[in-house]
Amino acid sequence: LSPGEPVDLDNCAREPIHVPGSIQPRGVLLAVSEPDLVVVQASENLAGLTGVVWSDALGRPLADVLGVAQTEAVVRSASAFGDLRERNPVEVTLDVDGDPVPVDAILHRAVLDGARDEHGQPEDGAPPLTNLVVELEPARGPRPFSFPNTYQAVRGTVAELNRASTLEELYDITARAIRALTGFDRVMVYRYDADHNGEVVAEAKAADLNSFLGLHYPASDIPAQARALYEKNWIRLISDVDYVPSRIQPAAHPATGRPLDLTLSTLRSVSPIHVEYLRNMGVRASMSISLLQDDRLWGLIACHHYSGPHQPPYATRAAAEFLGSTLSLRLVDRTAEDEVHRALQVRSTLAWLTAATLDEDRPLADTLLGTTSLLDVLPADGVAVCLQGSSGTKGAELPADVLERVVAWAAASGEDVVATDALQREAPGLGVPVEVACGVLVLPLPEGQYVLWHRREAVRHVDWGGDPHNKAIAEREGDDVRLSPRKSFDRWRETVRERSHPWTPQERAEVLQLRSHLLEALYARSRSIVRAAE
Ligand code: BLA
Structure with a gap:
């Protein structure tokens, strides 16, 4: 150096x-x-x-x-x-x-x-x-x-x-x-x-x-x-x-x-x-x-x-x-075996839900929140949906005002899938308390419709072999600066807060599939409503 x-x-x-x-x-x-x-x-x-x-x-x-x-x-x-x-x-x-x-x-x-x-x-x-x-x-x-x-x-x-x-x-x-x-x-x-x-x-x-x-x-x-x-x-x-x-x-x-x-x-x-x-x-x-x-x-x-x-x-x-x-x-x-096994399970759930959405006499929200539900597609503490004017939740519920703010924030992004495992850090302006939700995954849909999964804070302890922040010690010897590795490898416990379990790339991909099924179902229903009115 x-x-x-x-x-x-x-x-x-x-x-x-x-x-x-x-x-x-x-x-x-x-x-x-x-x-x-x-x-x-x-x-x-x-x-x-x-x-x-x-x-x-x-x-x-x-x-x-x-x-x-x-x-x-x-x-x-x-x-x-x-x-x-x-x-x-x-x-x-x-x-x-x-x-x-x-x-x-x-x-x-x-x-x-x-x-x-x-x-x-x-x-x-x-x-x-x-x-x-x-x-x-x-x-x-x-x-x-x-x-x-x-x-x-x-x-x-x-x-x-x-x-x-x-x-x-x-x-x-x-x-x-x-x-x-x-x-x-x-x-x-x-x-x-x-x-x-x-x-x-x-x-x-x-x-x-x-x-x-x-x-x-x-x-x-x-x-x-x-x-x-x-x-x-x-x-x-x-x-x-x-x-x-x-x-x-x-x-x-x-x-x-x-x-x-x-x-x-x-x-x-x-x-x-x-x-x-x-x-x-x-x-x-x-x-x-x-x-x-x-x-x-x-x-x-x-x-x-x-x-x-x-x-x-x-x-x-x-x-x-x-x-x-x-x-x-x-x-x-x-x-590969583990991933294939999981992927097959999710695919069969998706197929079941997609078939169920064809029953146009039943509100979409009811179908998706039934015994087999969106929580089987994506594990979370709770899920909330608002589709064709009917809304509902399954699992833990978010306060109505929080739900509204998070959905508006997600919709404003213009993305098909909005996911974070650190909501407080990424969207501090929303003022969502850590106890309520730390992770959200939102599918914003046309006309204010949405699907939203949420996960609570998962406090994690990470035991490091030495304080990772002292990973390099810079030492000055005259004009020279020298990097040296840390001196102590004693166990150093870090507590990670304000994080939920992460949404994996695989989970995001599966949710994107669900999104296209939903858009199809919404489209098919809007057409039959039009036909009925004619
Ligand atoms: C290389 N660092 C390595 C290697 C290991 C580790 C396994 C491969 C060489 C080997 O087999 O010894 C690290 N060893 C570990 C870890 C454990 C272990 C994590 O037993 C856990 C139990 N290292 C530093 C800093 C720098 C650095 C600050 O801490 C740089 C400034 C550099 N590490 C470094 C370099 C090599 C290395 C340059 C390559 C060594 C080489 O192959 O020439």
């Missing part, structure tokens, strides 16, 4: 976390040109795992760094059909000063965005240039890594997920299975709301830890660019928050003049702000797995370790990622 720049949470979202220029030092990174396999960039810690100093590796064939046989193994995977990442990890044994070191090679291709030709011009129309990125992590866990072991570990969980009948069961099964698989001290399923605030909806943890279940966290804890990155790369591990980043050299990629894009990398160094956040929380190692619904981030599986660094082997992380995507698929199914 430059001096004088206002400090707000947008600054957080502007940090380009996909190009940090460094990696976490649990492994080493090489960017290699294709097809000639010459090392273009390397992390400074290269020698620690390969015995070759990074500056000696630049410009040399990959085989000079890894050995011929190891490079062949990498090339075989890199040239195989399909998504490169599906073949990870490539198991190789490096010869480091005469000692065999088992290593997981993790491969992906990085797009060299903004690559230039030899005249320094952007290469328009050419396919995007890529580099093969080879990340090497010392292997942990059983070697050789066996597919059957991992398959057995996740197979049972997938079967359990398929049997689960409620969302809560799905969340719980996942949290328990990921903890059993990875050994983290705490595993949480973290679900976003529409504004990207999140809630811990399931938790599996060591017995001596306090619980985070039910706690809410503000959207700014995971800024927008991080969410976008997590939609592309579904898993990330910070194995030790006390790590010292290892820089990638040269800092600017020769083909682009920019740092290497680490979007799909596994060793990507993470935002220092987030590292500070984890330290403030007392977390030593963190891992998270994206949960997606229709390609959008729905939430995360968030894992913490407290007692020390924690580094599940790559294959275990891949299995955990697989469970995450299985949960994602089941979430879509389940949610």
